Amino acid sequence: DTAVSQTPKYLVTQMGNDKSIKCEQNLGHDTMYWYKQDSKKFLKIMFSYNNKELIINETVPNRFSPKSPDKAHLNLHINSLELGDSAVYFCASSRGTSGGGSDTQYFGPGTRLTVL
Amino acid sequence: AQSVTQPDIHITVSEGASLELRCNYSYGATPYLFWYVQSPGQGLQLLLKYFSGDTLVQGIKGFEAEFKRSQSSFNLRKPSVHWSDAAEYFCAVGEWTGNKLVFGAGTILRVKS
Numbered sequence: 625d626t627a628v629s630q631t632p633k634y635l636v637t638q639m640g641n642d643k644s645i646k647c648e649q650n651l652g653h654d655t656m657y658w659y660k661q662d663s664k665k666f667l668k669i670m671f672s673y674n675n676k677e678l679i680i681n682e683t684v685p686n687r688f689s690p691k692s693p694d695k696a697h698l699n700l701h702i703n704s705l706e707l708g709d710s711a712v713y714f715c716a717s718s719r720g721t722s723g724g725g726s727d728t729q730y731f732g733p734g735t736r737l738t739v740l
Numbered sequence: 741a742q743s744v745t746q747p748d749i750h751i752t753v754s755e756g757a758s759l760e761l762r763c764n765y766s767y768g769a770t771p772y773l774f775w776y777v778q779s780p781g782q783g784l785q786l787l788l789k790y791f792s793g794d795t796l797v798q799g800i801k802g803f804e805a806e807f808k809r810s811q812s813s814f815n816l817r818k819p820s821v822h823w824s825d826a827a828e829y830f831c832a833v834g835e836w837t838g839n840k841l842v843f844g845a846g847t848i849l850r851v852k853s
Contacts, residue, residue, distance in 0.1 A: 628783075655839065665828060667784075667843040680840055714783060718839065725834030726772040726791050729841060731784040 627651050628732035630715050636738045637705055645700045645735045647715030655679070655720030656698035657729060658690060661712040670713075673698055674720050702737075710739045742767045744831050746844035753821050754852050761816040761847050763831030772834035773814040774841065775805055779827045787829075790814060801825070826851045 628649045637643050649656060657680075658670040672680040676692045687703045702709060712734045718727035743766045753759050765771055772791050776784040788799025795807040805816045814831060828848050832841040 657840070659841075665846050667830065667841075667846075669840040669842075672840060682840075716784075720839070725836045725839055727834065727839045728774070728786060728789060730786070731776075733783040 628715055628717055628730050630713075630732040630735050632735060633733065634736050634738075636740065638740055639705055639707060641705050642701070642703045643705060643737070644702070645713055645715075645737070647698045647700070647732060649696055649715075649717040649730070649732075651717055651719075651730060653717040653719050653730075654695055655718045655727065656692065656695070657716040657718075658698065658700050659714040659716060659731075661714060661734070663711070667714070671698075671700075705737075705739045707739050710737055712736050742833050742835050742842045744833050744842055744844035746829075746831055746847050748847045749845070750848045750850065752850040752852060755823050756820050759816075759818045759821045759825070759849070761829050761831075761849070763814045763816065763844060764812050765814065765831070765833045766812065767833055769836065771814075773805075773807060774832045774834065775799065775803070775814075775816050776830045776832065777801075777827050778830065778846075784830065787816070821849075821851055823851045823853060825849060 655674045657672045661667045670684045671690045673692045689701045692698045714734045715732040716729040718729045745764045774789045775787040790807045828846045830846045831844040
């Protein structure tokens with residue numbers, strides 16, 4: 625009964641490839657997020673969706689494209705992978721009803737992407 | 741812009757000793773503050789959060805944090821550390837726009853026996 629799940633857990637690929645990471649939440653939440661954790665463990669928001677609508681796009685290269693087929697899923701597709709894309713990507717979800725920064729976010733286990 | 745500073749990159753404490761992890765924030769309004777813990781190879785788990793009211797908040801695993809507006813701080817404490825507390829701890833502030841979390845750089849806690 626995992627709350628926020630991500631697949632795959634590990635992803636190793638070559639530069640220039642295209643890859644996707646999937647995220648699913650079974651909490652009934654309306655809002656989902658993608659965060660990137662770099663090699664120095666710094667966590668930064670990339671995107672958020674509320675009821676399948678893009679809310680935050682935090683100056684991420686357009687090689688990154690989130691897709692939300694329904695409010696329980698938020699996938700991240702990355703085109704033309706670069707060495708600098710190597711990181712851990714975390715999906716999160718929240719109820720999305722509080723707003724104003726008070727919504728508690730629940731995180732998935734992360735996907736470690738390594739670009740060779 | 742909102743920011744969170746965790747001044748200590750690494751902290752080492754003996755098992756059974758008390759712990760305090762520092763967090764300072766910069767935010768124009770009443771902040772919503774969170775502490776998360778990340779064990780090696782794991783995702784982030786919420787320890788506790790402050791929204792309003794009592795400035796001393798209790799969390800899971802015996803942790804507590806105190807919000808001090810005058811010092812713009814939200815320090816995490818535990819009276820007696822267990823070896824299983826070894827992990828990385830992140831302080832975050834919830835931003836009004838888009839409800840995103842702005843994280844500090846994290847503090848790695850090592851527990852020596």
